[in-house]
Amino acid sequence: xxxxGENAKLAARLFERWNTGQxxxxxxxxxxxxxxRTPLSPTAGSYQGHDxxxxxxxxxxxxxxxxxxxxDDLRELDDGRVLATGVAHVRGHGSDIELDQPLEWxxxxxxxxxxxxxxFADQEAxxxxxx
Numbered sequence: 001x002x003x004x005g006e007n008a009k010l011a012a013r014l015f016e017r018w019n020t021g022q023x024x025x026x027x028x029x030x031x032x033x034x035x036x037r038t039p040l041s042p043t044a045g046s047y048q049g050h051d052x053x054x055x056x057x058x059x060x061x062x063x064x065x066x067x068x069x070x071x072d073d074l075r076e077l078d079d080g081r082v083l084a085t086g087v088a089h090v091r092g093h094g095s096d097i098e099l100d101q102p103l104e105w106x107x108x109x110x111x112x113x114x115x116x117x118x119x120f121a122d123q124e125a126x127x128x129x130x131x
Contacts, residue, residue, distance in 0.1 A: 005076035007109045012074055013085060014107075014114060019068045022055050025050045031113040038119040040101070059100065066091040071079040088119075 015083060027050070036056055038046040047056045060067055071086040084105040091098045101121060108116035 003103040005080075006109070006112070007080050007082050008074055009115070010109060011107050012071070015069050015071050015084070023061065025053050025057070028043065029112055031111060031115045034114055034117070036117045039121040040119065063093065064090050065093045065096070080109060082109070086109040
């Protein structure tokens with residue numbers, strides 16, 4: 001996994017924070033105008049701002065006993081966005097059903113903070129438009 005650029009290092013830090021149980025929205029790492037889109041959401045829309053991100057975290061914590069990310073590749077693109085590929089491992093509350101969902105993430109940063117978080121379940125989607 002390559003984390004050479006500043007944004008790639010920040011992306012790695014954000015995934016690591018989540019995996020170690022730090023689910024709070026850190027204003028030093030997340031822009032106030034953050035937008036979050038994920039195919040694992042029960043809603044079709046996006047989550048906006050810190051309050052939207054907190055709402056998504058509450059949904060995740062309510063649905064899953066466990067959600068952790070295994071990042072297999074992390075690379076900073078020429079435009080400063082970060083493309084990550086890996087797997088989301090989830091375990092449901094009550095059912096204890098476990099699932100590994102391959103995902104790609106496209107992360108956009110502004111002034112050292114996460115501005116846009118997009119997750120894609122379709123590996124053929126090529127969200128960043130790169131080879």
